[in-house]
Amino acid sequence: MKVQLEGITVLSNDVSRLASFYREVLGFQTVVEEGHYAEFENNGVVIRCLRSIPSKRVHSRN
Template sequence: MEARVNLITIWTDDISPMKEFYNKVLGFKIENDLGEYIEFENEGARFALCTREVMYEYSEEYKKKSMGQSFELAFKCKDLDDIDRSYQYIISNGGNAVQEPRNMPWDQRTALFSDPDGNIHEIFVDIK
């Protein structure tokens, strides 16, 4: 095995609002839509959404409800104006507000939002 992430899949029980959010709000273009599996165009690691139900026949583990924040996606912004604009756009188009943009002690301005399933993600810009 190579220690390198090749694919990131977000598992969901309701793919329609997730597809809409990642495509229309965050701007990921759909590369492949098989209904219960959607892969987006992404530089680097492949990025997808998939219903848990697809995997039920392979493992009972996919039937377990997940609890807590298991992962975070972080999206880099161009500049300070971009992070504020992006945050407002995401929140006014279906993202859930978690933390408004603010300067952090590690020399970044960050903001947090969640997707329709409640997964918390970050947008950031370096301020130094």
């Protein structure tokens, strides 16, 4: 059985900066780019970048 990577989803606090990296440094083609989301394709591999949602810290009481 052959395993093939088709896509990766990356969470980021700075989607536009990450988008610039994939486009300008790695040469990925932009499919979609909006403020909170960017999608790229290169040789059949899709990379999706989503803005991460800050998590709320839960403090335990010991």
